[in-house]
């Protein structure tokens with residue numbers, strides 16, 4: 500478990516939070532489902548683990564930034580929080596409205612949960628975005644993250660139940676679900692592949708099944724071609740291709 504002192508008094512070690520993470524891992528850590536209905540929750544679970552691991556890394560490194568490197572940490576932490584904000588925007592613009600049409604009421608709790616931490620999430624993003632090396636205070640940042648982590652992780656676990664394969668395939672055809680999966684992926688992807696792929700891959704354990712890209716994309720194109728534009732940020736990821744700092748304790 501999280502024995503590292505950085506995490507010992509943090510919500511990252513809270514047993515309820517860890518139980519939510521275990522629920523998410525259970526959905527993610529299986530072979531990629533064959534059906535579109537199965538892929539929906541599976542891909543969502545991996546995306547949620549990107550949030551967990553990138554937040555964990557930003558939290559861990561907040562007071563371990565090497566002298567002169569604040570700008571790189573600042574960008575990494577900002578992007579980690581933006582990742583969740585953009586994920587929720589993508590769900591609210593593409594996935595939820597379509598599912599509500601087919602399964603009325605099914606997304607109400609998800610929308611409520613998004614709203615519940617929208618304010619503090621926005622405040623945390625603003626705090627990090629506007630920080631400078633002089634102004635940034637690791638304890639303040641960690642306090643903000645600890646304050647919303649339980650609600651965020653509860654949502655990230657419970658949302659998976661709302662898009663469970665059987666519930667989707669009861670009311671939607673495989674083609675409709677494929678279209679929804681693609682729409683969510685496109686809404687979330689952004690247009691900066693030199694950021695998105697290295698960020699996602701380095702936020703998940705090496706060798707895991709997500710993203711479902713050919714091996715050479717993850718092991719050759721990612722580390723050798725897409726790496727460089729944001730090279731200074733990647734040392735702060737949970738699973739860096741080229742490690743140069745104390746590793747983020749895994750738990």
Ligand SMILES: [Fe+2]
Pocket residue numbers: 543547586590658
């Ligand atoms: Fe989600």
Ligand SMILES: [Fe+2]
Pocket residue numbers: 587590609613654658
């Ligand atoms: Fe969500």
